[in-house]
Amino acid sequence: MIKPLTKTQLVAEMSERLDTDKKSAAAMLDALSAIVLEQVAAGGAVTIPDVGKISCRDRPERMVRNPATGEQLKKPADRQVKVTVTKRLKDSVNG
Structure with a gap:
């Protein structure tokens, strides 16, 4: 590697x-x-040619579970960074 x-x-x-x-x-x-x-x-996005698009998305409030106790908790709304890879980069990695 x-x-x-x-x-x-x-x-x-x-x-x-x-x-x-x-x-x-x-x-x-x-x-x-x-x-x-x-x-x-x-809250915008940036596209880097032949690499991918980096953007931000809003996630709504949701219920989550504490894995240690099994307790249900309400997680407040937040934002998450998302990276979408271009087809050209995927193809270069796979063959």
């Missing part, structure tokens, strides 16, 4: 592919992260 890329390794790979210095590549990665965080936190 291949180890996940660290931020340092990702920045190095980006700087090499973009033919730029690591400082600029790190700034681009930080800017992308900031955009995604702001948009999703505001």
Whole structure:
């Protein structure tokens, strides 16, 4: 199994592919992260071409069960981050 890329390794790979210095590549990665965080936190969505769509969805109030005691609890409404992977990424992984 291949180890996940660290931020340092990702920045190095980006700087090499973009033919730029690591400082600029790190700034681009930080800017992308900031955009995604702001948009999703505001309830929007961000699509990264050939990777997927990151969005936020509202979940209604619901009943849940405590697995240790079996007690039924009411869980308040909350928000959840959802990532939908593109078909191209799925196909690249599967063959």
